[in-house]
Amino acid sequence: MSMILSTLIASAALSQGSDSVQWFFFDLQTNGEPSEFFSSSTIRPNGESYQYFWNLLSFEVQLTNEETGFVFPWEDISADLPPEYFGGDGTVAGPANCTILELNPTYPEPPEEPEITGTVGLEILTDGTGRFYAEDMVFGSYLGYALTGLRVSLVADITANGEAELNPYDLNGDGVVGFGDLTRLLSAWDQPCTNCPEDLDGNGSVGFTDLTALLSNWD
Numbered sequence: 001m002s003m004i005l006s007t008l009i010a011s012a013a014l015s016q017g018s019d020s021v022q023w024f025f026f027d028l029q030t031n032g033e034p035s036e037f038f039s040s041s042t043i044r045p046n047g048e049s050y051q052y053f054w055n056l057l058s059f060e061v062q063l064t065n066e067e068t069g070f071v072f073p074w075e076d077i078s079a080d081l082p083p084e085y086f087g088g089d090g091t092v093a094g095p096a097n098c099t100i101l102e103l104n105p106t107y108p109e110p111p112e113e114p115e116i117t118g119t120v121g122l123e124i125l126t127d128g129t130g131r132f133y134a135e136d137m138v139f140g141s142y143l144g145y146a147l148t149g150l151r152v153s154l155v156a157d158i159t160a161n162g163e164a165e166l167n168p169y170d171l172n173g174d175g176v177v178g179f180g181d182l183t184r185l186l187s188a189w190d191q192p193c194t195n196c197p198e199d200l201d202g203n204g205s206v207g208f209t210d211l212t213a214l215l216s217n218w219d
């Protein structure tokens with residue numbers, strides 16, 4: 001009897017505390033400008049931790065002949081990258097927003113003249129959306145061939161474990177109580193408001209008592 005009960009409790013805990021999402025990312029493409037790609041599915045943002053696996057599908061570059069302007073077809077150079085770019089796994093602490101992965105590709109490796117530097121990363125946003133991004137990209141050129149494009153595809157499988165205790169004063173969920181939350185509170189000021197997060201004292205409207213509560217929990 002007690003074994004059945006504990007099995008039931010364990011499976012109930014599992015179904016409540018853990019969920020998995022597979023995000024597919026295709027065609028994060030940049031010609032040097034900051035670029036981002038958002039997942040079509042979301043994961044529970046209040047995970048106590050997130051377990052992840054990711055695998056690079058392709059890492060393609062586009063070269064342009066600087067003299068003629070001829071643009072070459074996309075070429076997958078993923079096989080030339082160091083092994084840490086092929087994939088990885090690990091656990092990060094929740095709740096979202098949290099960073100799953102951040103790579104700083106430099107290709108080719110020093111001492112050769114770099115043709116690509118920058119940041120490519122994957123994070124879970126506060127609403128559970130996955131954001132895959134490229135920032136601060138610098139493309140170089142070599143022997144008359146300029147790098148003009150980068151396209152990265154990867155697949156990530158994320159599992160949310162446990163439930164983080166959310167700070168009720170952290171209205172925008174960025175992990176601190178600050179100006180972002182004050183702005184949220186002020187934009188809901190004096191609005192009719194039932195069960196809305198900005199009504200911190202739960203009296204049905206957003207006003208001075210909520211402001212005072214926010215300020216006294218300021219980080």
Ligand SMILES: [Ca+2]
Nearest residue numbers: 170174176181
């Ligand atoms: Ca905040």
Ligand SMILES: [Ca+2]
Nearest residue numbers: 199203205210
């Ligand atoms: Ca209130």
